[in-house]
Every structure is written in C-alpha cells, then in structure tokens.
Amino acid sequence: MSEVKISAGLRSEFGKGAARRIRRDNKVPGVLYGHGTEPVHVTLPGHDLMMALKTSNVLLALDIDGKSELAIPKAVQRDALKGFVKHVDLLLVKRGEKVNVEIPVQTEGELAPGGNLLEHVLNALPVEAEATHIPESVTVSVEGLEAGASVLAKDITLPKGVSLATDEDAVVLQVVAAQAEEPAADAEGDEAAEA
Known part of the structure; x- marks a missing residue:
C-alpha cells in the first residue's frame, strides 16, 4: 500500500461555527489520536483528503507544521446528501506496528x-x-x-x-x-x- 502525503494544519477553534468556517475554506476538521498521546486537532485539505479516502484503509503521511506523522482513518463523517467529508478521526500508527x-x-x-x-x-x-x-x-x-x-x-x-x-x-x-x-x-x- 502506498502512502498519501497530505499537509495538515493545527486548529485552535472548536465548535459548530468554527467547523463551518473550516469547511467553507474547502478544508476538513479532524482529530489525530493514539499511542497514549493527547488528541491533536487538525485541518486537512478537503479535495486531497477525499481523493485519499477513495482507497480503503489508506495510509496517510501527514505533515503537521513540519512534523511528520503516519495515520489511518478510523472514522469518517460524510454529509448525508452531498457526500462531502465533514470530519475525520485519524489513528496514529508506526512502521512495523500491527x-x-x-x-x-x-x-x-x-x-x-x-x-x-x-x-x-x-x-x-x-x-x-x-x-x-x-x-x-x-x-x-x-x-x-x-x-x-x-x-x-x-x-x-x-x-x-x-x-x-x-x-x-x-x-x-x-x-x-x-x-x-x-x-x-x-x-x-x-x-x-x-x-
């Protein structure tokens, strides 16, 4: 399986209004968690994420403000009518980990x-x-x-x-x-x- 590289940004605003503003900019709010670390709230480019999610269990190589992380999608929320990605939960993984x-x-x-x-x-x-x-x-x-x-x-x-x-x-x-x-x-x- 190939890795898909995506640049992500950290987000500090939370709630419905903030999520709507993020989506208006064609980005997707998400949460990155795992390995006992604190959850990291991120924004991901909407089109790049949508294309990556066409492959089941895609491995994402995230570049978050210069720091690289590997993650797989754990939960994806889509709009019921239009099908666009509304939110994504990502699970941190390491090479060699099962x-x-x-x-x-x-x-x-x-x-x-x-x-x-x-x-x-x-x-x-x-x-x-x-x-x-x-x-x-x-x-x-x-x-x-x-x-x-x-x-x-x-x-x-x-x-x-x-x-x-x-x-x-x-x-x-x-x-x-x-x-x-x-x-x-x-x-x-x-x-x-x-x-």
Missing part, C-alpha cells in the same frame, strides 16, 4: 448453473496487519459453488503477514438457492372463466 482493520471482500468466478444467488454475509473481513502493509482487498473464488455452499473466514487465503481478527468459522459468503416466483394469476382469464 493494526486491526477491515478489508473489502471481492469475488471472482461464476457460480454453478441454476440461477443461484451469492450472498455477502460480510462485505469486509476483519484482519490484523502491519500498518504500512494493509492489503486493499481480498479476492475469493466462487467458481462452481452450488446452493448451500459457504465460504468461511478460515477458507480465505490472506497475504503474508496478515491474520484474521474474527472467528475462523464466521461465514463470509454463502450461495442461496434461487426461489421460483409463483406465476401471477391472470385477472382477465379468471373473469372469463367465471362468466
């Missing part, structure tokens, strides 16, 4: 014929990985799976240095048999039969 994150589960291959459906029980898999080597996603083959088949967390091959942070027997994917729809009664045909 962190618990969730990585997206992607599938490849075709299910066995029969119109069965693939259900994602878990869209993201909880794992423990080194902060600087978090995989972007994990891919699972569903080739030829039939109705009733399941893929458990322990069945997924993880990259080197990544371990499960959930129950090994947790169901991640399952194949559900397609349900046949009952034919809709033809209203006109029923009326003609009654006459």
